[in-house]
Amino acid sequence: MGMCWCKKKNEDLECYVSQITTHQDVNVVLPPPSPTPQLFYSRPSITKSPDPAVVDRLVLETLGVIETLVDNEQEPPTSMVQLHNIADNEDGWIQVVNSMIKVIPLTDPLGPSVITLLLDDCPLPSKDSIVKVVSLFSLSRQTALMGRNNPTHQRNTCVVLGSIAEKLAGPRNREILNDNVIDYLLTNLEPETNPNVILFSLLALEKFAQSSQNKVTILNKIKRKHPSPIVALEKWKHDIHYVKRQVGFCAQWILDNIFVIENRTYSYLSVKMDHINAMLNTSDVSEYLKISPDGLEARCDAYSFESVRCTAQADSGVWYYEVLIITPGVMQIGWATKNSNFLNHEGYGIGDDRYSLSYDGCRRLIWYNAKSDPQTLPRWQSGDILGCLLDLDNQQIIFSINGVSLPPSVHVFSMATSGFFAAASFMSFQQCRFNFGAEPFKYPPAVHFNTFNSHGNLNPEEKVVLPRHIFVNQLRQQNINEDSCTLCYDNKATVRLIPCEHSGFCASCASLLTECPMCRAPFQLVVEDNPVSS
Amino acid sequence: MAALPRRIIKETQRLMQEPVPGISAVPDDSNARYFHVIVTGPEDSPFEGGLFKLELFLPEDYPMSAPKVRFITKIYHPNIDRLGRICLDILKDKWSPALQIRTVLLSIQALLSAPNPDDPLANDVAELWKVNESEAIRNAKEWTRKYAMDN
Numbered sequence: 001m002g003m004c005w006c007k008k009k010n011e012d013l014e015c016y017v018s019q020i021t022t023h024q025d026v027n028v029v030l031p032p033p034s035p036t037p038q039l040f041y042s043r044p045s046i047t048k049s050p051d052p053a054v055v056d057r058l059v060l061e062t063l064g065v066i067e068t069l070v071d072n073e074q075e076p077p078t079s080m081v082q083l084h085n086i087a088d089n090e091d092g093w094i095q096v097v098n099s100m101i102k103v104i105p106l107t108d109p110l111g112p113s114v115i116t117l118l119l120d121d122c123p124l125p126s127k128d129s130i131v132k133v134v135s136l137f138s139l140s141r142q143t144a145l146m147g148r149n150n151p152t153h154q155r156n157t158c159v160v161l162g163s164i165a166e167k168l169a170g171p172r173n174r175e176i177l178n179d180n181v182i183d184y185l186l187t188n189l190e191p192e193t194n195p196n197v198i199l200f201s202l203l204a205l206e207k208f209a210q211s212s213q214n215k216v217t218i219l220n221k222i223k224r225k226h227p228s229p230i231v232a233l234e235k236w237k238h239d240i241h242y243v244k245r246q247v248g249f250c251a252q253w254i255l256d257n258i259f260v261i262e263n264r265t266y267s268y269l270s271v272k273m274d275h276i277n278a279m280l281n282t283s284d285v286s287e288y289l290k291i292s293p294d295g296l297e298a299r300c301d302a303y304s305f306e307s308v309r310c311t312a313q314a315d316s317g318v319w320y321y322e323v324l325i326i327t328p329g330v331m332q333i334g335w336a337t338k339n340s341n342f343l344n345h346e347g348y349g350i351g352d353d354r355y356s357l358s359y360d361g362c363r364r365l366i367w368y369n370a371k372s373d374p375q376t377l378p379r380w381q382s383g384d385i386l387g388c389l390l391d392l393d394n395q396q397i398i399f400s401i402n403g404v405s406l407p408p409s410v411h412v413f414s415m416a417t418s419g420f421f422a423a424a425s426f427m428s429f430q431q432c433r434f435n436f437g438a439e440p441f442k443y444p445p446a447v448h449f450n451t452f453n454s455h456g457n458l459n460p461e462e463k464v465v466l467p468r469h470i471f472v473n474q475l476r477q478q479n480i481n482e483d484s485c486t487l488c489y490d491n492k493a494t495v496r497l498i499p500c501e502h503s504g505f506c507a508s509c510a511s512l513l514t515e516c517p518m519c520r521a522p523f524q525l526v527v528e529d530n531p532v533s534s
Numbered sequence: 535m536a537a538l539p540r541r542i543i544k545e546t547q548r549l550m551q552e553p554v555p556g557i558s559a560v561p562d563d564s565n566a567r568y569f570h571v572i573v574t575g576p577e578d579s580p581f582e583g584g585l586f587k588l589e590l591f592l593p594e595d596y597p598m599s600a601p602k603v604r605f606i607t608k609i610y611h612p613n614i615d616r617l618g619r620i621c622l623d624i625l626k627d628k629w630s631p632a633l634q635i636r637t638v639l640l641s642i643q644a645l646l647s648a649p650n651p652d653d654p655l656a657n658d659v660a661e662l663w664k665v666n667e668s669e670a671i672r673n674a675k676e677w678t679r680k681y682a683m684d685n
Contacts, residue, residue, distance in 0.1 A: 123681075286565075287562045287568055471566075475546070487541065488540065488541050489540035517630045
């Protein structure tokens with residue numbers, strides 16, 4: 001899907017320039033991107049401190065072209081290569097971080113993604129430089145309060161903190177997260193703060209909590225606050241303000257999965273699922289996607305390209321579902337068969353292979369087989385409704401935004417004509433909500449169609465979106481008998497292989513073997529030593 | 535949630551209870567077949583001092599087929615290519631269902647101690663390893679410092 005360092009030569013930069021020039025901190029005029037990269041990940045020949053204005057410009061330039069990166073195999077844009085080289089020494093890295101915090105606009109839908117992308121691409125500096133950067137921020141409760149009139153700066157700071165926390169999972173993380181930094185992040189959770197800042201403070205806390213000691217420290221601090229700041233934010237999950245709504249989603253997810261507090265009922269136990277017969281499939285999803293307790297809303301906060309399919313399948317006829325766009329960034333939403341792979345770490349998702357087709361309304365592209373086809377509808381906004389119509393009778397897929405249709409797409413039907421699922425991929429910090437028909441549609445198509453909710457069938461167990469730590473705990477508590485087969489641990493070990501005499505296997509595993517697993521010797525005979533007692 | 539084979543549960547429990555020195559393998563919270571792995575570079579190898587991240591995935595028919603393992607941290611090694619893919623016989627035709635996650639990871643750690651340029655995956659690296667071993671080792675140390683260390 002091309003969120004990686006790849007590019008298509010820039011044709012429509014206008015939408016970005018207009019956003020950049022409205023931002024108060026910025027008075028540079030962007031030059032057009034240079035036609036060829038001069039440096040390609042070579043070591044910089046000069047090591048003196050970089051000019052802040054130049055770095056500011058390169059960061060904005062990267063933000064401007066990132067939208068046009070559509071091919072995973074292409075070279076990174078020049079500005080990104082230059083930033084990579086500047087960040088190769090400590091002062092350079094610190095300047096790149098400071099420039100990102102200063103110039104990335106609050107309103108740009110790809111702003112936070114670009115910060116994580118650049119931090120990911122730049123060489124990881126020494127722990128000392130990272131500690132130095134964080135101490136240069138001089139974060140505290142005081143800076144959080146003072147910073148409320150500059151939400152852009154605070155939001156970007158929190159994105160950087162989260163990204164650093166993610167890179168430094170483990171003990172190194174603890175040194176960054178001192179008391180002042182926790183106070184800063186917790187102060188940001190107060191409802192007077194700009195919701196964008198609250199959102200990325202929550203996410204930074206979540207990422208710091210990946211190291212267990214940090215998690216305990218943060219949790220203890222949270223417990224001392226009454227009422228709990230995160231519990232208050234959870235109430236925002238149905239807010240009509242779309243940033244607040246994201247805060248609510250993340251607060252709920254964090255309370256269910258990370259900072260579990262006493263006397264709070266897990267959301268999966270209280271959510272009403274009676275009318276829901278189709279949802280996002282918790283067994284058919286890449287590892288970092290967050291799914292709401294009702295299985296209909298999803299969000300990605302990792303920098304991988306996370307994907308999911310729904311539970312129900314379409315084999316013939318006409319099918320329709322709608323998606324409420326909550327964040328206006330890069331998502332590829334559409335249809336996929338089970339043959340479509342979720343290569344989240346490689347940046348491939350729905351629409352990036354021959355078995356799926358999707359629409360990305362941020363970059364306004366229809367995706368099939370990792371190739372994109374530009375569309376003319378305006379860029380999608382928070383609150384827009386994406387309609388996804390699959391017509392298997394006429395072999396066409398028609399997307400619509402708020403009822404306005406795009407031209408039909410047909411490519412995918414050369415590979416498959418049945419076995420389709422609703423499916424979507426999410427770039428970092430993107431979120432949307434699916435309606436498979438449990439609620440009335442906003443823009444139902446004028447043809448007769450089926451919905452997954454009316455045809456789907458889930459038993460009560462399948463409707464549970466279990467918090468991950470509970471799921472893992474259930475696994476650990478399962479007992480396993482010591483006399484089990486050493487290959488499957490499902491059955492008792494009863495057989496011995498002849499002539500090598502190795503034992504410890506069950507008959508059903510032995511039937512799958514061609515040679516002894518212990519010595520690789522071919523065996524002629526399987527002897528039952530300890531028949532299963534009847 | 536899809537049921538998880540007991541074999542995977544058993545191995546996971548044992549990895550938690552009796553971790554292998556120098557190796558950490560933690561199952562992903564949401565996908566019990568996906569492990570986040572960290573291998574420390576062996577002493578007296580060019581990778582000493584480095585912490586190498588890997589990902590390990592247990593396919594549907596595990597243990598009848600081998601786990602899929604890949605380096606995420608960049609590493610300069612004749613048997614590991616640019617994408618982190620590893621050339622190791624037990625991950626391919628010499629797989630045995632009696633091998634486990636822990637034995638696989640120990641083999642990978644051993645491969646770091648004993649690079650084998652005669653059975654290469656990364657051709658240019660292997661070439662240099664054969665014609666100028668000291669320069670190759672210098673490169674490997676440099677990459678370790680650059681990509682696998684925090685300072």
